[in-house]
Amino acid sequence: MYDLAIVGGELIDPERTQPYRANLYCRGGRIAALSEREFPARHRIDAGGCCVSPGFIDIHGHIDGDYTAARLLHLQGVTSVLNGNCGFGLLDVGAWQAKLNQDGFILNQFQLVGHKDLRERIGVSDDHVALSDAQITQAGELLLGELEGGAVGLSFGLEYQPGAGWAEIQALSQVVAHYGGLVSIHLRSDGLEGLDALEEAFEIQRRTGAAVQISHVVYQFCFGWMREALSAIDAAVRAGLDISCDSGMYTAFATYIGTEVFREGCVERWGCDYSDLHAASGRYRGQALNRQTYLELRREAPRDVVIAMLGNDDLPALAFTLPYMMASSDAGVNRSGDASQGHPQDTGTFPRFLRMMVREQGQLSLNDAIRRITLLPAQRLGLPAKGRLELGCDADLVIFDPHTISDTSAFAPKGRVDALSKGIHAIVMGGTISVLDNQLVCDHLGRAG
Numbered sequence: 001m002y003d004l005a006i007v008g009g010e011l012i013d014p015e016r017t018q019p020y021r022a023n024l025y026c027r028g029g030r031i032a033a034l035s036e037r038e039f040p041a042r043h044r045i046d047a048g049g050c051c052v053s054p055g056f057i058d059i060h061g062h063i064d065g066d067y068t069a070a071r072l073l074h075l076q077g078v079t080s081v082l083n084g085n086c087g088f089g090l091l092d093v094g095a096w097q098a099k100l101n102q103d104g105f106i107l108n109q110f111q112l113v114g115h116k117d118l119r120e121r122i123g124v125s126d127d128h129v130a131l132s133d134a135q136i137t138q139a140g141e142l143l144l145g146e147l148e149g150g151a152v153g154l155s156f157g158l159e160y161q162p163g164a165g166w167a168e169i170q171a172l173s174q175v176v177a178h179y180g181g182l183v184s185i186h187l188r189s190d191g192l193e194g195l196d197a198l199e200e201a202f203e204i205q206r207r208t209g210a211a212v213q214i215s216h217v218v219y220q221f222c223f224g225w226m227r228e229a230l231s232a233i234d235a236a237v238r239a240g241l242d243i244s245c246d247s248g249m250y251t252a253f254a255t256y257i258g259t260e261v262f263r264e265g266c267v268e269r270w271g272c273d274y275s276d277l278h279a280a281s282g283r284y285r286g287q288a289l290n291r292q293t294y295l296e297l298r299r300e301a302p303r304d305v306v307i308a309m310l311g312n313d314d315l316p317a318l319a320f321t322l323p324y325m326m327a328s329s330d331a332g333v334n335r336s337g338d339a340s341q342g343h344p345q346d347t348g349t350f351p352r353f354l355r356m357m358v359r360e361q362g363q364l365s366l367n368d369a370i371r372r373i374t375l376l377p378a379q380r381l382g383l384p385a386k387g388r389l390e391l392g393c394d395a396d397l398v399i400f401d402p403h404t405i406s407d408t409s410a411f412a413p414k415g416r417v418d419a420l421s422k423g424i425h426a427i428v429m430g431g432t433i434s435v436l437d438n439q440l441v442c443d444h445l446g447r448a449g
Contacts, residue, residue, distance in 0.1 A: 001039075001040050001041060001042060002025040002026060002027050002032060002033065002039060002040070002041040002042070003026050003027050003028070003041065003042055003043065003431050003432075004025070004026040004041055004042070004043045004044070004395070004428065004431050004432070004433070005023060005024075005025050005026075005038070005039065005040075005041035005043070005044045005045070006023065006024045006025075006026075006044075006045045006047050006397065006399065006428075007023040007038060007044065007045070007046060007047060007048075008021075008023070008046055008047050008048035008049075009021070009023075009024070009047025009048070009050050009051060009052040009399060010050070010051045010052065011024060011034070011051075011052050011053075011389055012051050012052065012053040012054075012366060012367055013367075013388065013389040013390070014053075014054065014367060014371035014374050014375035014376075014387065014388065014389075015388060015390075016367060017365075017367055018367060019051060019366065019367065021036070022034045022035060022036055023035055023036065023037070023038060023039075024052055024389070024397070025039060025041060026395040026428070026431035027431065028431065029394065029395055029430040029431045029432075030385075030392055030393065030394060030395055030431065031389065031390065031391055031392065031393050031394075031395050032391065033391070034389070034391065043433065045399060045425075045426055045428075045433070047399050047425070047426075049401060050399050050400055050401050050402075050425050051366070051399070051400055051401075051402050052389070052398070052399050053370045053374060053389070053397070053398050053400070054370070054374040054375070054378075054386065054387050054388060054389055054393075054396060054397065054398070055077065055078070055079025055080060055374070055386070055396030055397055055398055055427065055428070055429070056076075056077040056079060056080075056350050056373045056374060056398060057078070057079070057080045057081070057082075057373060057374055057377040057378055057381075057383075057386065057387060058078045058080070058081040058082065058328055058329050058331070058349075058350075058373075058377075059082045059213065059246050059326050059328050059377040059380065059381070060082065060085050060184070060213075060215050060216060060246050060248075060328035060329065060330055061073065061081040061082060061083050061085065061328070061329055061330070061331050061332050062083060062085060062086070062088065062330065062331065062332035062333050063081050063083050063107065063109065063331065063332040064083045064084065064090055064109075064111075064332065065090075065096070065100065065105070065109070066332055066335055067106065068337050068338075068339050069331060069332035069334070069335070069346060070105065070106040070107050070332075070446075071106055071339075071440060071443070072331065072339060072346045072347045073107065073329060073331050073332070073346065074106045074107050074427065074434070074435065074440070075347070075420055075421070075424070075427075075435060075438060075440065076347060076348060076349065076350045076351055076407075076421050076424070077350050077351070077398040077400065077421075077424055077427060078107065078329070078350060079107060079108060079396040079397075079398070079427065079429055079446075080107060080108035080109070080110065080383075080386060080396065080449075081107050081108070081109055081110070082110045082111075082112065082152070082377070082381060083110070083111050083112065083332075084111050084112035084113060084114050084151075084155055085112060085114075085155045085157075085184050085186070085215060086114075086155060086157035086160065086184075086186040086215065087114045087115040087116040087117075087155055087156055087157025087158075087160055087161060087186065088114045088116055088117065088155075088157060088160075089111060089113060089114035089117055089155065090111070090114075090117065091113065091117050091118075091121055091146060092146075092149075093111050093113065093146050093149045093150050093151040094146075094148075094149025094150050095149075096111070096448070097109075097111070097149075097150045097448035097449075100446075100447070100448045101447050101448055103444065104443075104444025104445060104446060104447070105443075105444065105446040105447070105448075106434070106440070106443045106444075106446050107446040108396070108429075108446045108447055108448070108449060109446065109447075109448050109449070110152050110381060110448070110449045111150070111151050111152065111448070112151060112152060112153050112154060112155040112182070112184055113143055113146045113147070113151045113153070113154050113155070114154075114155055114157070115154060115155060115156045115161065115164065115172070116157060116160065116161055118139045118142055118143055118172070119131065119139065119161070121142060122135055122138045122139055122142065126163065127160060127161045127163055127260065128162060128163040129163045130163050130164060130165030130167070130168060131164075131165065131167070131168040135168075136167060136171050136172075139168065139171075139172060140172060140175050143172055143175050143176070144175055144179070147175070147176070147179045148179075150448065150449075151181070152181055152182060152381060152382075152449075153176050153181035153182035153183055153184065153211075154172055154173070154175075154176045154181065154182075154183050154184070155183075155184040155185070155186070155215075156169065156183065156184070156185045156186065157186040158185065158186060158187060158188035158197070158200070159186055159187065159188055159189065159190070159260055160186070160259055160260050160261065161260075162188065162260055169200075169204060170204070170207055170208060173204050173207075173208040173210045174208045174209075174210070176208075176210045177208045177209040177210035177211075180382075181210070181211075182210075182211050182212075182213055182380065182381065183204060183208075183210045183211065183212050184212075184213040184215055185201045185204070185212060185213065185214055185215060186215050186216070186220075187200075187201060187214070187215075187220050188200060190219075190220045190221065190223070190270075191221065191223055191224050191269065191270070192224065192225055194220050194221055194225065194229060195225060195228055195229060195232060197220075198214070198229060198232050198233065198236075199232075201214055201243070202236045202241055202243065205236075205241045205242055205243055206241065209242075210242075211242045211244070211380070212241075212242065212243050212244070213244050213245065213246065213380065214233065214243065214244070214245040214246075215245075215246060215328070216246065216247060216248055216253070216328060216330050217229065217230070217233070217245050217246070217247045217319050217325070218247045218248060218250075218251055218315050218316055218319050219247075219248065219251070219253040219330070221315075222251040222252075222253070222310050222311030222315055223270045223271060223272075223310050223311060224271075226315055226318055226319070227318070230318065230319065230321070230322055233245055233322065234322060237324070244324060244326070244376075244380055245322065245324070245325055245326070246325065246326040246327065246328035246377075247316060247319040247320070247325055247326075247327065247328065248316070248327070248328055248329060248330050248345055248349055249316045249327065249345070249348075249349050249352045249353050249356065250316070250343070250344070250345055250349075251310055251311025251312065251313065251315050251316070252307050252308060252309045252310060252311065252343075252411065253307065253308055253310070253330070254280055254305050254306065254307045254308075254330075254333050254334075254342070254343040254345075255305070255306070255333060256302060256303050256304065256306075256333070257279075257294075257297045257298055257301065257302060257303075257304050257305070257306040258297075258298055258301075258302020258303065258304075262277070262294075262298065262306060262308075264298075266308075270308065270310055272308070272309075272310060274288075274289050274290050274291050274293075274294050275288040275290065276288070276308060276309045276310065277289040277294060277306050277307070277308055277309070278306065278307045278309055278411070278412075279293075279297070279304060279305075279306055279307075280304075280305040280306060280307050280334065280341055280342050280343060280412070280417070281304050281305040281334055281336050281338075281341040281342065282297070282301050282304035282305070283301065283304075284297070284304075285341060285412070286412040286413050289306070305333055305334050305341070305342060305343075307411065309411075316356070317356070317361060317363055320357060320363060320364065320372070321363075324376065325372065326372050326373065326377050326380070327349065327350065327353045327373050328349070329345050329346070329349040329350070330343075330345055331345055331346040331349065332346070334346065339417075339418040340416065340417060340418050341417070342417050342418075343417060344409035344410055344411060344415075344419075346409075346417065346418070347407070347409040347417065347418055347419065347420060347421065348407025348408070348409040348419075348421055349407070350373060350421075351405045351406050351407045351421035351422070351423065351424070352406070352407035353369065353373065354366075354369055354400075354402070354405050355405060355406045355407065357369050358402070359402070359403070359405075366402060374386075374387040374388070375387040383449070394430065395428060395430055395431035396428065396429055396430065397427070397428040398424065398426075398427055398428075399424070399427070399428075400423050400424045400425060401424075401425065402423075403423075404422055404423035405421070405422065405424060406421060406422045406423055407421050408420065408421060408422060409421075420438050421438075424438065425437065429442075429445035429446060430445050430447075432445055
């Protein structure tokens with residue numbers, strides 16, 4: 001007898017070009033059978049009228065074990081997430097993973113080591129200075145220990161740490177390359193200067209051999225030079241560089257007001273006004289800033305989340321003209337524990353991706369869209385048992401209605417940033433139902449990889 005039967009659905013295997021009808025059976029946390037026949041099972045999901053796909057994999061998140069952020073991400077169909085991006089994350093990955101695997105968690109979590117975390121652990125808190133040779137050696141030894149403990153790579157947030165020098169970037173990337181991990185990069189600059197920053201990312205790959213992931217492309221180029229950036233990335237890929245990239249489905253980006261991203265002069269650099277900066281948490285939540293409140297938050301509340309309302313809605317579609325562009329959420333920046341604070345990406349990214357790219361704009365086929373949020377990130381992370389509907393693969397699954405799946409979250413005050421998406425019937429983690437009709441029914445099935 002099988003543990004779970006999912007019957008009557010259209011299966012979306014991202015390695016195929018079209019959905020096909022079959023029943024899917026789970027046993028021992030794995031996909032155990034795919035058949036037109038019905039077999040007995042302890043639990044049954046009627047997927048009639050729905051599609052069944054592998055669980056969505058978010059290649060750019062900031063969950064790092066935060067329950068509130070993980071819940072919102074999981075409810076939009078994400079079963080695995082790569083954390084520790086933009087240079088921020090956690091250290092002692094091995095101990096963290098051991099505890100998570102003992103207690104369980106909502107999501108499967110994979111962890112990058114943050115460059116900023118490495119610097120701070122060896123006593124360098126000034127983001128405007130480069131590491132010395134001795135400090136680079138220290139950081140490299142610490143990084144190696146984290147990789148041996150279970151981390152899957154390293155993330156740079158070069159815009160956040162403008163003092164980071166080429167020597168430390170190259171040396172740390174070489175450690176990751178030797179270990180076969182991934183280097184994720186939040187570029188050093190945005191807009192026009194971001195084109196030069198792209199070249200720095202390409203040079204990391206050329207000089208070290210490390211696999212490079214360029215993060216949230218739309219956020220880096222939402223105020224100009226998007227086409228040029230995509231052309232540069234594609235030229236690098238065509239030239240044989242091991243480069244991949246991801247993008248969210250919004251152009252308005254969120255981060256902490258006290259960071260270098262919001263350094264003085266940002267409104268002039270972006271060609272906007274202070275009123276285009278909206279507080280997403282803290283004392284001015286839901287309000288547009290002015291110069292006075294901008295300076296006040298920079299000085300007194302640097303960890304408040306602020307959203308820069310920039311760009312136009314055509315840019316995400318442009319990003320996905322690259323056939324290898326993956327969708328990502330950037331979710332989890334808000335750590336207040338209050339789900340009503342933050343950015344609608346925390347709740348709506350993946351349903352929004354399917355709604356816009358497939359159903360409304362018809363730019364991507366359903367199979368191709370699913371490939372970009374399952375198989376592509378699984379391959380990039382070296383996870384052969386995830387992102388596919390094949391016998392023996394992990395039974396992480398999403399059952400959704402392709403005609404109704406949609407985000408409902410919106411920027412405050414126009415709507416609720418934590419409004420749950422529509423059209424997801426059920427989510428399965430390791431062959432066990434975790435979400436049914438937008439209700440979390442089991443929250444400890446996730447593991448750290």
